[in-house]
Amino acid sequence: xxxxxxxxxxxxxxxxQRDTTPVSxxxxxxxxxxxxxxxxxxxxxxxxxxxxxxxxAEDFVKSYVQKGGQ
Amino acid sequence: MAIxxxxxxxxxxxxxxRDAELNAVTASSMLINAFLGRTETRTAWDFFDEQPxxxxxxxxxxxxxxxxxxxxxxxxxxxxxxxxxVDHAHPECxxxxxxxxxxxxLYDRAAEEIMRRSMTRAKDLLPHGGEIVVYKNNSxxxxxxxxxxxxxxxxxxxxxxxxxxxxxxxxxTRQVFCGAGKVxxxxxxxxxxxxxxxLSQRADFFEEEVGLETTLKRPIxxxxxxxxxxxxxYRRLHVIVGDANMSEVATxxxxxxxxxxxxxxxDDAIGDDLMLAxxxxxxxxxxxDPSLRTSVAMANGKRMTALDIxxxxxxxxxxxxxxxxxxxxxxxxxxxxLEEWENVLHGLETDPLSVSNVVDWVxxxxxxxxxAQRHSLEPTDARLKLIDxxxxxxxxxxxxxxxxxLRTLVDxxxxxxxxxxxxxxxRAYFRGTCLAxxxxxxxxxxxxxxxxxxxxxxxxxxxxxxxxxxxxxxxGELLASCATAAELIARLGDTPGT
Numbered sequence: 001x002x003x004x005x006x007x008x009x010x011x012x013x014x015x016x017q018r019d020t021t022p023v024s025x026x027x028x029x030x031x032x033x034x035x036x037x038x039x040x041x042x043x044x045x046x047x048x049x050x051x052x053x054x055x056x057a058e059d060f061v062k063s064y065v066q067k068g069g070q
Numbered sequence: 071m072a073i074x075x076x077x078x079x080x081x082x083x084x085x086x087x088r089d090a091e092l093n094a095v096t097a098s099s100m101l102i103n104a105f106l107g108r109t110e111t112r113t114a115w116d117f118f119d120e121q122p123x124x125x126x127x128x129x130x131x132x133x134x135x136x137x138x139x140x141x142x143x144x145x146x147x148x149x150x151x152x153x154x155x156v157d158h159a160h161p162e163c164x165x166x167x168x169x170x171x172x173x174x175x176l177y178d179r180a181a182e183e184i185m186r187r188s189m190t191r192a193k194d195l196l197p198h199g200g201e202i203v204v205y206k207n208n209s210x211x212x213x214x215x216x217x218x219x220x221x222x223x224x225x226x227x228x229x230x231x232x233x234x235x236x237x238x239x240x241x242x243t244r245q246v247f248c249g250a251g252k253v254x255x256x257x258x259x260x261x262x263x264x265x266x267x268x269l270s271q272r273a274d275f276f277e278e279e280v281g282l283e284t285t286l287k288r289p290i291x292x293x294x295x296x297x298x299x300x301x302x303x304y305r306r307l308h309v310i311v312g313d314a315n316m317s318e319v320a321t322x323x324x325x326x327x328x329x330x331x332x333x334x335x336x337d338d339a340i341g342d343d344l345m346l347a348x349x350x351x352x353x354x355x356x357x358x359d360p361s362l363r364t365s366v367a368m369a370n371g372k373r374m375t376a377l378d379i380x381x382x383x384x385x386x387x388x389x390x391x392x393x394x395x396x397x398x399x400x401x402x403x404x405x406x407x408l409e410e411w412e413n414v415l416h417g418l419e420t421d422p423l424s425v426s427n428v429v430d431w432v433x434x435x436x437x438x439x440x441x442a443q444r445h446s447l448e449p450t451d452a453r454l455k456l457i458d459x460x461x462x463x464x465x466x467x468x469x470x471x472x473x474x475x476l477r478t479l480v481d482x483x484x485x486x487x488x489x490x491x492x493x494x495x496x497r498a499y500f501r502g503t504c505l506a507x508x509x510x511x512x513x514x515x516x517x518x519x520x521x522x523x524x525x526x527x528x529x530x531x532x533x534x535x536x537x538x539x540x541x542x543x544x545x546g547e548l549l550a551s552c553a554t555a556a557e558l559i560a561r562l563g564d565t566p567g568t
Contacts, residue, residue, distance in 0.1 A: 038423055042440050045473055049441065052468055053460060057452040064459055067094050067159035069082045069216030070284040070310065
């Protein structure tokens, strides 16, 4: 039942079938673009986050006490 | 052949009372009462035959604390077939039984919306800006945990010992994609700051491999033997090891992969070589390492990472699907589960940030790390724990998960419908439709029966011991053609097999 290690490793590294973009070592552009996009999104999120967070973090976190459940 | 994996999720929510004096039980009751509104059309939960102390391993000697059945607290059934109640000082909502994983995601989201409506309506009732805020998480960061349990219909013929040993590797390692993430560690003796971030909300609280408890010494595999259906044919596997997910895809993967692994166990298609040497140690080792590089000791003396084990399970799931088909999880859902499973493992292995729109712990860690870096914070800074808590805040204007760009699977209008309407492919259809049509004549209901009071006759209990009967296909016409509950009961006697 267990696949030989070589075969398993090969399968693990296989990109998902629907992803048809060939990925080679010299072709790093798509990843850079998506990394940049993710970073820009995160920056926007972090710019706004203080408006959303509870004002006194220390007190809020301390007072967040729940009864144990299941 | 594997039997249909009828499944559902029950979630205990965390609550915070702001600017009002209410204890947790009163606040939980208030949320439910506020949601329900008028009391005269409510249907109470029927506790007949509840036996959460029954153990799947048979009679065991020794100290076992059977769960308390809290019959005095608010406990009701909704027209979508769900149960909404107070449990251990938390509001809890159990989805109706669903035939597909996609439906479970839909009804889990509907439960979230029910909590949001409850919050809004309770706020209107409380004076002076008082508010009850609901959190979809599983721990308060101080050693108190509350659960998000999954339930799966399992063939009683499968030896329970094999079920336990073959499902455990999945329960220990699936957290790589369905962990909700947690800032800090609550294991006994943990030093603050040692574990800055871990994959799972719940892993710190598991102390046994197998057992009956759910509130202390929690076991990875829970043995509660309370099938809520024909006990000669079925088990209900009560899964207590999971986190509550904000990501719909994470919920889909959590339930879907588990339904497939259980089907493989029923078909004896999984093998015994993935057994772990020390599951309780392993569940924490996996949770405590967001790099996913930690390997755990296998019973055969080798070591594997959680991703190695998950790739193995996926590989075997593909072989199982080819050989047996995927009727147990439905073919459409099955294909999607396998595809999402492969994508998430591939993403976690190559670039975890690429699955930050799917995996809760990755989305949360990205926020925590980004915020810590921007403000040069220590790992123990309260603001990072606040981000952890507010990730699961269900208020739309405060929820951080809602700002993370999580990919969705169900649209909001379908969720809106699912608040009131039951799924069509299980007995939940009959339960929910009866409640919507005849609630004035229903005394109580539970998972496997409805008790009617139609006046002159004694109370009539309509048993629903088959989860796949009472569907729209089997009862839709009958229900539509009955004008009254009395007529329905009279005709049910003449209509076998519904």
